[in-house]
Amino acid sequence: MTIPYPPGSTMPAVTAIAPPSGAARPRLTFLGTGYLGATYAICFAELGYEVLGLDVDAVKIATLAGGTVPFHEPGLDELLRKNLASGRLRFTTSYQEAADFGDVHFICVGTPQRHDGLGADLGYVEAAVTGLAPYLTRKALIVGKSTVPVGTADWVERIVHRHCDPALGVEVAWSPEFLQEGYAVEDVLRPSRVVVGVRSDWASRMVYSAHKGLFDLAAAEDREVPVVVTDYATAELVKVAANAYLATKISFINAMAEVCEAADADVTQLSQAIGYDPRIGHRFLQAGIGFGGGCLPKDIRAFQARAQEIGAGEALRFLHEVDLINQRRRSRVVSLAAEELGCPAGPAGPDFAGARIAVLGATFKPNSDDIRDAPALAAAVSLSRAGADVHVYDPEGMANAKTAHPELSYAASLDEAVQDSVLTCVLTEWAEFRTADPARLGALVRERRVIDGRNCLDGGAWAAAGWRYRGMGRTAMTPVLPPAESRRQLIPRPWVPDYAM
């Protein structure tokens, strides 16, 4: 079924569309106030909606209601306080309150990897829907935002029908989310696209009304937000396909890093050079220790598992290789460390015999406190298990890292982490590490050896300060510059072929 967007029209003008409730804008609830749900609740209040955030974690709800975002996301704390003060934003643990309040209910709960290590655990989605549905007393729309295996929206619809009075006509839609942590506020307020799977014109209208604030903002800024209205299955697949593509792009460049290591070539220059082809582009071509986080790794595994279940397993076999390449990058940091320190190889791998190693970075990427499946922490744990005396420091991830890995030693500052170390590993590219003065740090360490697990340091400057520098698939010492910068640096004069010089 093709549903025009805005509903009933192919024109971008939408002023004639009013939400079915008759209110100026539907009232929104966000079920699950983690990284996704809290960011959405706060940003949609900022867009002018009346919003209620719900979570089963009473501490999280009290923290949010008290004006503090329980995780690190640039810009979000200010918006939270502003919108609590405006009265448009509230938080609760009561499903009854959410059902009474909301016209549109967004499901934002986690969908982690199942304990069997493959498919997605949909237990939280089921709990959220069965928690809300029995309290609904009027027609409402339940919109899934969590990342789920294809077929989930159908299943949720059946659960809703089992738990609600059919006369209410409660409906379902699925609208996957593409925000990146660290840029979440910008990504929510100015999304690259809105994708929605719907089954009725009413659901389409409601989704439109629930996003109208975004479209109004875009119009005021003379931008457009592309909207793709489709069926449930396509909407669900768009999300996992996007993450599978991003993961594949990163593993592709990391595979090139492996080849560069064997060929004594430089992957950062290779990446820069291929990225100038606009069909390839520079983004997500940063070779290093590989991808982590609460999404890419689990999503590519769940996607493979689901494809297998529906008879399309062959099509996604390459994602297994993407995963393996990614895991090898973490091991490569450990083997590089062993090479650098000349550690003897025991039957279970290298023996670091108490060598003091500074691990700079614990989060899966900078500007986040998220340590889920973080490559930096995984490498720190491997080094520690292999006998190293590891000291971890991260600007924002310390509290989460200490909870997840109390067995590691933690330093209170960058300086304390590197003090007396024989090896320094930069494994998350925080600005604090990228801009650190190698000469100053050199005075603190016992031996000047650095592994740049993100290819983010100016190797030349570190070498000039007396450090032995090792990148990941990198031979050159040139700093890795953003494309515009590098273009200015690399093309300062008309190119003259060698033979003409």
Ligand SMILES: NC(=O)C1=CN([C@@H]2O[C@H](COP(=O)(O)OP(=O)(O)OC[C@H]3O[C@@H](n4cnc5c(N)ncnc54)[C@H](O)[C@@H]3O)[C@@H](O)[C@H]2O)C=CC1
């Ligand atoms: N973190 C991100 O950047 C993005 C996440 N996603 C997807 O969004 C979903 C949520 O991810 P995160 O926010 O990162 O997870 P999270 O773990 O930070 O948050 C999930 C929240 O749901 C709450 N919860 C669990 N059961 C509940 C229930 N029955 N009712 C209400 N709340 C409940 C938890 O207490 C927690 O606060 C996942 O499917 C993820 O793949 C999608 C795009 C971006």
Ligand SMILES: O=C(O)[C@H]1O[C@H](OP(=O)(O)OP(=O)(O)OC[C@H]2O[C@@H](n3ccc(=O)[nH]c3=O)[C@H](O)[C@@H]2O)[C@H](O)[C@@H](O)[C@@H]1O
């Ligand atoms: O589904 C999700 O939750 C989200 O997953 C990723 O976002 P996020 O996990 O916040 O982080 P990314 O910026 O994608 O980085 C993921 C990992 O890849 C690594 N990475 C990224 C880019 C690169 O070139 N090289 C590289 O190793 C990062 O260091 C990080 O560990 C996607 O980028 C989002 O679009 C998506 O919404």
